[in-house]
Structure formats: C-alpha cells, structure tokens
Amino acid sequence: MTSRKRGDDAEISRLFHETGDEEIQGSDSETEDNLLEDEVQSDAEDYEVSDPPVVNPLDIQDVSEKDSETPERASPSFSRILKYYSKDVSKVDDAHKCCNASEVNKRTVSPSTILKREQKWLRMLNNWEAFMSKNYKKVRERCRKGIPASVRPKAWLYLCGGQLLLEKHPNEYEELLQAPGDPKCMEDIRKDLHRQFPYHEMFIREEGLGQQELFSVLKAYSVLNPKVGYFQAQAPVAAFLLMHMPAVQAFWCLVSISDKYLSGYYNPGLEVLQRDGDILHALLRRTAPAVHRHLVKHKVEPVLYATEWFLCALTRTLPWDSLLRVWDCFLCEGVKVLFKAALVILAGALGPAKVRKRACGLCETLEVLRHPPEGILGEDYLMYHMTRLNLTEEDFEFEHQRQTARRRAMPNRSGS
C-alpha cells in the first residue's frame, strides 16, 4: 500500500501548484497555449452583468491596509468589489445591521452569467490535464469566483485528485468495504453516524441511506489507512462530501483531503494541528496585531479556538454558501485557504476595539470566536477579505519553517 501511495503522491502533488500570489501579477499569456487563450478575455465578462457585491464593512482595521499585492489583478472582479466597497460603507454602519440582513450581504449572479461559467467549467473539465498543467492560474481564478453549483461536485472531484485516485483504483472502494475493519473503529464510527448534520435530509433518518453511506466511506478509509483509522473530525468532512457526490467519489475525495490537504492532522498526537495553530497565531501577528495582542494577553491559545476550524476544514463553522465558496478555493489551493479564512474570522470578530474591550477574558474571547457576527461569515465578506490579506506564499513558508523548527526544539511540548 505504501508504494502505491507513493505513486499517487507524484500525481497529486501536481494538483497542489503552490503558486505564489505574486505570480498572478505576471502575464497570463506566458504559459498559455492557443487552446486556452480565449479563456482569458471571456472571464472578464462574467462580472459585467453581475450586480455589485455588497461587502460588509465591519471594522477590521487590523487586516492589512497596504494591500500592495493588488489582488484585483488576480481576478477582475475584485476591482469592482473595491469600487462598490467604498460606496457601501456609508450604508451599513455596523456589523449587526448586516447580520440582520444576511440577504443584503449576498451577491446575486445572473442566470446568463451562471450559464457562461458552467460552459467554461465544462470546457475546462474536458481539458483538465491541459488546464492544470498549463493554466493553473485560470483554474484558480475561476475557483475563487465560485464554481457553478451544477458542476461543483465534478470540479471538486477533479480538483482534489479524487478522480485520479478513482481511475487508478477502480475497485478498491468495494474491496475495502468487504474487509472486516477494526472493531474499535467500527464502534466509534457507529457512535457518530447520527451526529453529523442531523437536520440535513440526507442524514436525518437513523439507518437511512445517508448514514449507511457515511459509515461505508469512513470504514473504507479506516481500512485503507489504519494508522489514522477513524478520527471524529473526519465525519463532518465525509458527510459534507456525501452531500455532493456518490459514496465512492466522496471516499476518494476524503482520502485525498485526509492524506494530502490535511496531511498529519488526523494522526495520533495531533502534532501537525498544534504546529499549524502556532503558524496561524504567528500570521495573525502580521495581519491583525491588535487581535494577536488580545489573544496573547488572555492566553487564548489557537488549540482552544482553531481546532474545529482546521480539523473539520470549516464544515462545522461556516454557513452553507460561504462554506461552498471556501471549499472551491480550499480544494484548488490547499490548506492555506483555511488559514486565510481563519485570519479573516479572527480579525473580523475581534477587530473592533469595543469588542475586544468587552471580551476581557479567555472565555469571553472564546465566546466571541465561537459565535462571530454572521456578517463576517458571509460569503462575500469572507471571500473578499481573504484575498485582501497581505500574505504571500513566502510568508506561509517562512512561518511554516519557523514554527516547525521551534516545535522541534522543544520536544517536551508535544502532547502536553
């Protein structure tokens, strides 16, 4: 099994083009071939017909104002957002107004735009290899705009490499289900089946198809990767995938997410999770120093608020529409998308000085982070501010190296 997985690594690693944001600023045409050239211009039209997005102007003064990276170049839509952003600031004066009118916070996309996007996505999915190898930036740009609902399941399957794994191991899922499975794992999975999105129609019925499929997917994973077995945080991820695709596809997506995207998160010891918590904390220091100071002052460790965000890839945190959009990017760009979302939530929730003043303790702060104002979890607010974070690939890499080294230097910290 190990050797097989190693083979997959090479293929999947290609799916993780860790292109730095600054690369976006370079000319698109350099890497494009003729097949893809028409895609460049047509994308700009997408937003000509769409309504201006209303962005919740919550006070997040800590999120970098510099914004030297001009993310709008990454996607033409953002210049439009910026334009309307300033216009709408005067309309909504605080977070609560936006919370009460979540509809206000939602950008509408016209049916004709959706149709155009669907066609583009279908064309892209039909030439997937070419796009991923030669024009990844285009794929990323389209993911950032949001994948049309009709093609989303297929797009996710392709983006995360689930399709590759499925093609390579066409019968493996069924075979894994035949295995008896570790009794402890099976017992643990069964205990959690009725606790995943219990009000979703798919999972509402005890022993219903949804719960059966959830069991199968989690069981198959535990047999495939006995080192991880079953970890409780996988259940919401698997359930969320099952809401979009057949069990066998959901399974291979779960494999990819567990082993590649969130590699190490589910391993005993939760070392990687703790390290990533430290990375998040360090990045927060750059993007929102006042919030960072507040967390340090009240001893609010990342493991206290970010555990669920990371382990469940935000599936239990974000409202539906935002979750879909974040996952569109997450499956395209990897785990750093979760970091960005987390940074935006932190800055949005604790950015206003009056909120920090009120949350003058560990528990009060955690309470704010547990229930951030709805406005900041809204699709447009979140997506917009995630792109505006002034963080480069090198920043992530730098903190990654630094925190990894730091943890290595203090072995006693592990498991404590």
Next chain:
Amino acid sequence: MTSGPYNYSYIFKYIIIGDMGVGKSCLLHQFTDKKFMADCPHTIGVEFGTRIIEVAGQKIKLQIWDTAGQERFRAVTRSYYRGAAGALMVYDITRRSTYNHLSSWLTDTRNLTNPSTVIFLIGNKSDLDGQRDVTYEEAKQFADENGLMFVEASAKTGQNVEEAFLETAKKIYQSIQDGRLDLNAAESGVQHKPASPGRPLAAPPAARDNCAC
C-alpha cells in the same frame, strides 16, 4: 462589564471528561439549558457552557469546559485541565469499556490539575437501566477508593444532573471556607469577584483582576 460589581461573587472552572459518546455534552446542555439534545454534535476540541448558581447565599458562575472524548484529542485536551476547580468524570453505565477507562482519566486529572480540584464521578444514562453494564455498587466502590464524589445521572431525564454540578460547587466552596483552596494560587480554578453593592462579601476580594472571566 469592564469594571465594577458583578452579579456573582465567584467563578469556578469545571471540566467534563470521559470517553466518547458517554454524554458529556448532553450533561452540559441539560445543566445549562435544561434540555436534552438527542443529536448533539460530537465535540471537536472543546465547547463551553456557563450558568450562575447559588451556594450558601453566594452567587457563583460556573464556567464549564466540555472536552472531546476520543483518545486522540487527549494530546490537546490536556491544556484544558489547567486551572480547573472541578472535574466531572463521566462514564456510560451501559458500556463497560467507558468505565474501564476511568483510571486513565483519573490519572490525567490528578496529574494535570491541582490537589484541591474536586473530582466528581458521574455514571450517565441511568435511564437505560435495562442495558446496564456497570453496577452502582461497583462504581461506588471505585469512587470511594479514590476519594471521588459519585452519582448516577441521566442527561436525558435530567435525573441527578443538577445535583452533580451543585454538589461539586458546594465542595469547592467548602474548600475555600476551610482555607484548603488558596484563592491566590494561579491555577486554583476559582476567581473571586467584587460583589454587587447590595451583597457585601465576608471574604476580601482575593485573586481580583479586571476580567469578567
């Protein structure tokens, strides 16, 4: 809220620990909301609940940390133990394995809290007496041997839930009165708050800080 009187005199920190699926979150919900949540999502990391109770005429805010039960989480849940004044250790009376693991939970608790931490053992799901896998006597003996308070309770019916949380608070309060629990200790799990004007306090406001938590 930033300064001045509070509507409670003390804050006690509790943690709820025990194997997965024993009903830790349900006990918390039953205590804070007086409701049984059948489909309570399993805890990832830690959840919180608070409720203000009264012991010997003193208003006490209970700040309850509800932890994830799966073994793997113990790598991170250990940091939650810090500064707990009370620990509710829960097992499921219908699943012996959850009872068998108590000694390891107890070891963690003893190692990661301070000697004055009150540990209360709860045998949950007492409404499922027909499926009982652990007798009351057996658990009672375990509790006595280890100096734990003990009760069988049901998060579903609410039976004895209130008692478990309140008895723990009484015991902690008693420790404060006896001087066994040092309010000034950094991690006693108890904070003393200035009382509201109408309710003067006997004890001086030790461990006072400008934080409502």
